[in-house]
Amino acid sequence: MTEYAGFHPIDKSALPGQEVGVGVLGYRFMGRAHSNAYHKMPMFFWPPVAQPRLVAMCGRTEDAVAEMALRLGYEGYYTELDEMLADPRIQLFDNCASANAHVEPTLAAIAAGKHVLCEKPLAPNAADAKRMWQAAEEAGVVHMTGFNYRFVPAVRFVRDLIEQGVIGDIYSFRGAYLQEGGDNPDRPFTWRSDRSQGGYGALGDIGVHIIDLARYLVGEITTLTAMTQTFVKERPIPERPGEMGKVTVDDVFVSTVMFESGAIGTIEASKVATGRKNQNTFEINGSKASVVFDLERLNELQVYLREGTPDTLQGFANVSVTERDHPFYQFWWPHGHIIGWEHSFVGEVNHLMTAIVRGESIAPYGASFEDGYRALAVAEAVLESADKGRRIEVAY
Numbered sequence: 248m249t250e251y252a253g254f255h256p257i258d259k260s261a262l263p264g265q266e267v268g269v270g271v272l273g274y275r276f277m278g279r280a281h282s283n284a285y286h287k288m289p290m291f292f293w294p295p296v297a298q299p300r301l302v303a304m305c306g307r308t309e310d311a312v313a314e315m316a317l318r319l320g321y322e323g324y325y326t327e328l329d330e331m332l333a334d335p336r337i338q339l340f341d342n343c344a345s346a347n348a349h350v351e352p353t354l355a356a357i358a359a360g361k362h363v364l365c366e367k368p369l370a371p372n373a374a375d376a377k378r379m380w381q382a383a384e385e386a387g388v389v390h391m392t393g394f395n396y397r398f399v400p401a402v403r404f405v406r407d408l409i410e411q412g413v414i415g416d417i418y419s420f421r422g423a424y425l426q427e428g429g430d431n432p433d434r435p436f437t438w439r440s441d442r443s444q445g446g447y448g449a450l451g452d453i454g455v456h457i458i459d460l461a462r463y464l465v466g467e468i469t470t471l472t473a474m475t476q477t478f479v480k481e482r483p484i485p486e487r488p489g490e491m492g493k494v495t496v497d498d499v500f501v502s503t504v505m506f507e508s509g510a511i512g513t514i515e516a517s518k519v520a521t522g523r524k525n526q527n528t529f530e531i532n533g534s535k536a537s538v539v540f541d542l543e544r545l546n547e548l549q550v551y552l553r554e555g556t557p558d559t560l561q562g563f564a565n566v567s568v569t570e571r572d573h574p575f576y577q578f579w580w581p582h583g584h585i586i587g588w589e590h591s592f593v594g595e596v597n598h599l600m601t602a603i604v605r606g607e608s609i610a611p612y613g614a615s616f617e618d619g620y621r622a623l624a625v626a627e628a629v630l631e632s633a634d635k636g637r638r639i640e641v642a643y
């Protein structure tokens with residue numbers, strides 16, 4: 248019997264998909280982006296492989312974590328990580344904290360038998376990232392690094408085109424991740440400015456994303472040369488008015504890279520790219536085709552196909568990657584009804600849940616901890632090359 252004539256209540260226990268309890272550390276930018284994805288995933292990736300259950304957020308400041316847990320739809324919150332990790336309702340630990348809080352909390356979660364998703368950069372250095380990868384492998388838990396751009400439909404479509412041989416042999420990759428604002432000297436000194444607190448400059452903050460896309464699309468990087476530069480050398484410390492903190496990370500890096508396949512490329516990232524809001528872009532030139540992607544136009548792909556068009560009509564075509572047959576798009580809207588940055592996280596979470604529930608592998612289409620580690624091995628080679636002023640072999 249219902250209270251309202253004609254109203255049929257829904258039995259929520261009939262929702263398809265296995266329940267997977269989630270506990271998230273860190274509740275700011277990424278905590279919000281991931282939480283949004285957990286809510287959206289079972290609605291859109293239908294029928295869902297899993298029903299993420301948002302059990303708890305964890306943070307150090309009680310008022311703030313309580314408010315965010317309420318706002319983002321969690322059942323509760325913890326202020327102590329070990330207590331959250333002891334909660335048997337949680338199967339997945341999602342580390343959205345700053346990079347200096349990635350290693351020990353994630354290792355503790357692995358030791359507690361939780362599956363783990365950790366934001367990039369996986370660790371403040373490659374050696375710690377390798378430890379995390381090995382610990383997760385030994386524990387037999389599912390592990391994923393937060394390289395969400397792999398789940399932009401146009402990016403996955405490029406990978407498909409490469410696998411199908413449409414691009415041909417890849418000659419070159421030109422990748423750049425550019426943001427403005429780093430040149431503002433009033434921006435405060437935070438963990439991001441300080442290498443010893445896990446800060447990693449443009450290289451670790453955004454550079455690892457484009458390094459990952461280079462690896463994802465073209466393959467392993469074997470040798471490189473690089474330069475880095477820091478323009479704003481000190482910044483005001485908010486907690487100590489009048490005091491300045493010494494910036495020990497790069498504002499910009501530029502590198503030339505050689506891939507295992509023999510392809511050659513450039514990879515750069517900048518936090519002082521005046522006018523660039525969030526331009527994550529790459530161009531791939533192959534023997535049969537070229538493609539150009541830009542995150543600020545993420546539903547589009549510029550494609551040049553050498554064959555099949557008369558010479559007089561050849562040129563780059565602007566393809567709207569929103570057809571049902573494009574990757575992930577059968578889950579979104581009718582073609583031309585575009586999606587945004589946050590949807591990449593929904594695809595990422597769906598991939599992770601599929602791996603947890605069905606035992607499928609995170610690699611090669613998702614980024615495992617091995618990928619998080621390998622991106623950092625490349626990042627360390629960038630720093631070493633910039634420091635020594637010579638070409639470096641990447642040590643994996």
Ligand SMILES: NC(=O)c1ccc[n+]([C@@H]2O[C@H](COP(=O)([O-])OP(=O)(O)OC[C@H]3O[C@@H](n4cnc5c(N)ncnc54)[C@H](O)[C@@H]3O)[C@@H](O)[C@H]2O)c1
Nearest residue numbers: 273274275276277278343344345346348366367368393395
């Ligand atoms: N994938 C992406 O597109 C993307 C975008 C931005 C940031 N990130 C990454 O996500 C991570 C978080 O970045 P953000 O921008 O959300 O940072 P943020 O500074 O906005 O938030 C960091 C959170 O970590 C918490 N935290 C810090 N140290 C902690 C500790 N010792 N114990 C518990 N909590 C702690 C803070 O309280 C805060 O909630 C970083 O590694 C960053 O590089 C990824």
